[in-house]
Amino acid sequence: MKELKSFDKPVLITKPLLPDLNEVRLLLENVWSSNQLTNNGSMAQLLEQEVSRYLNASHLSLFSNGTIALQVACKVLRLSGEVITTPFTFAATPHSLAWCGIKPVFCDIDDDTLTIDASKIENHITDRTTGILPVHVYGTPCNVQEIQRIAEKYHLQVLYDAAHAFGVEVGGKPIGSFGDASMFSLHATKIYHTIEGGALTFANKHMKERADRLRNFGLLSEESVMEPGTNGKLNEVQAAVGLLVLKMVDSEIENRRLRVERYVNNLKETDGIRFIGKVEGVRQNYPYFVIRISSQRFGRSRNEVYEELKKFNVFARRYFYPLCSNFKCYKDLPSAQPENLPVATAAAEEVLSLPLHGRMDMADIDHICDILTSLKK
Numbered sequence: 001m002k003e004l005k006s007f008d009k010p011v012l013i014t015k016p017l018l019p020d021l022n023e024v025r026l027l028l029e030n031v032w033s034s035n036q037l038t039n040n041g042s043m044a045q046l047l048e049q050e051v052s053r054y055l056n057a058s059h060l061s062l063f064s065n066g067t068i069a070l071q072v073a074c075k076v077l078r079l080s081g082e083v084i085t086t087p088f089t090f091a092a093t094p095h096s097l098a099w100c101g102i103k104p105v106f107c108d109i110d111d112d113t114l115t116i117d118a119s120k121i122e123n124h125i126t127d128r129t130t131g132i133l134p135v136h137v138y139g140t141p142c143n144v145q146e147i148q149r150i151a152e153k154y155h156l157q158v159l160y161d162a163a164h165a166f167g168v169e170v171g172g173k174p175i176g177s178f179g180d181a182s183m184f185s186l187h188a189t190k191i192y193h194t195i196e197g198g199a200l201t202f203a204n205k206h207m208k209e210r211a212d213r214l215r216n217f218g219l220l221s222e223e224s225v226m227e228p229g230t231n232g233k234l235n236e237v238q239a240a241v242g243l244l245v246l247k248m249v250d251s252e253i254e255n256r257r258l259r260v261e262r263y264v265n266n267l268k269e270t271d272g273i274r275f276i277g278k279v280e281g282v283r284q285n286y287p288y289f290v291i292r293i294s295s296q297r298f299g300r301s302r303n304e305v306y307e308e309l310k311k312f313n314v315f316a317r318r319y320f321y322p323l324c325s326n327f328k329c330y331k332d333l334p335s336a337q338p339e340n341l342p343v344a345t346a347a348a349e350e351v352l353s354l355p356l357h358g359r360m361d362m363a364d365i366d367h368i369c370d371i372l373t374s375l376k377k
């Protein structure tokens with residue numbers, strides 16, 4: 001058996017897209033000469049148009065980050081009381097509810113796609129429920145039709161956490177066109193970014209107008225303040241970087257597609273490793289490459305594999321372990337009890353995100369796969 005070497009340098013889960021520095025400098029010269037650094041300057045306005053075009057969204061607002069955007073969306077949709085969500089997500093999802101004084105109610109997930117199990121949502125509806133906050137986790141679309149049916153039946157708002165789903169389409173329709181609003185994270189680790197940033201797409205223009213006010217302290221004019229807002233503005237430097245990164249997104253998605261294909265071809269025969277299910281008719285964006293490791297069949301637990309990979313300088317990540325429902329701040333909620341969340345509990349023990357970005361050498365992917373398969377017992 002050939003000896004497997006460690007990587008010379010750490011291989012991290014991702015590398016952000018970096019535009020050419022000279023191009024950044026040119027755009028920043030415009031910002032410098034305008035003296036307008038933030039507060040809906042011309043770069044932010046232009047970027048809002050460009051991102052709207054890219055996402056095919058009629059009503060879109062940009063924010064300083066995705067978490068603030070989620071909180072603003074909760075206010076715009078007037079969510080209160082209880083909102084049904086998934087425990088298999090990043091902390092920002094339930095935290096945004098909690099910050100708005102809303103109780104997150106955790107619903108189990110689907111074993112194939114790891115998105116919220118729509119067939120279980122109705123079990124959680126009470127007279128305090130005002131909405132559903134599903135997550136298109138890893139860019140995999142939720143069961144949008146069934147969620148819409150439930151929302152209409154019970155008059156609930158649907159706010160999608162589409163943090164991972166920039167550029168995803170379902171049946172030719174943009175992912176942001178489902179539900180009442182969707183939030184896209186534009187963080188550096190995302191497929192498209194503005195260093196830090198977020199975007200909300202809305203079902204109508206009134207919601208966008210309100211979101212625009214809320215991200216600017218609730219101000220209508222110098223003298224008139226409508227309601228308590230926050231500061232969620234995207235600044236001009238972020239917007240300038242965002243304009244340049246937007247031009248790189250399509251090729252990044254294609255380059256990631258090829259790398260995911262390579263991973264899948266290398267690993268598909270390995271007993272004990274499985275992939276996240278795909279949804280038919282979806283334009284994917286490949287934000288993460290995630291495997292599930294069955295400790296019984298692979299002979300090693302996911303945690304062992306995660307630790308072993310580090311010895312080879314490969315820093316995989318356990319997105320999303322621990323489940324949000326196990327956080328100290330939520331674990332006593334009735335909906336957070338592990339016996340009510342068996343699928344999510346099992347998934348959180350098995351998932352491992354492997355390094356992925358569009359400039360990764362194919363040889364590095366092959367090497368990571370060789371290391372991984374060598375760990376099988």
Ligand code: T4K
Pocket residue numbers: 012013014015016065066067068089090092093135161163164185186187188189197198315319
């Ligand atoms: N909803 C969902 C479902 C989300 O996943 C997120 C964010 C949100 C909402 C909230 O959106 P934002 O408010 O963030 O816009 C990262 C990201 O910070 C976070 O945006 C993301 N989800 C989450 C899944 O991943 P960490 O704690 O894993 O980040 P960190 O610093 O460990 O970075 C990950 C790797 O990326 C590192 O190994 C190095 C590399 N990296 C990172 C940064 C920041 C770079 O190479 N350069 C960089 O600048 O949370």
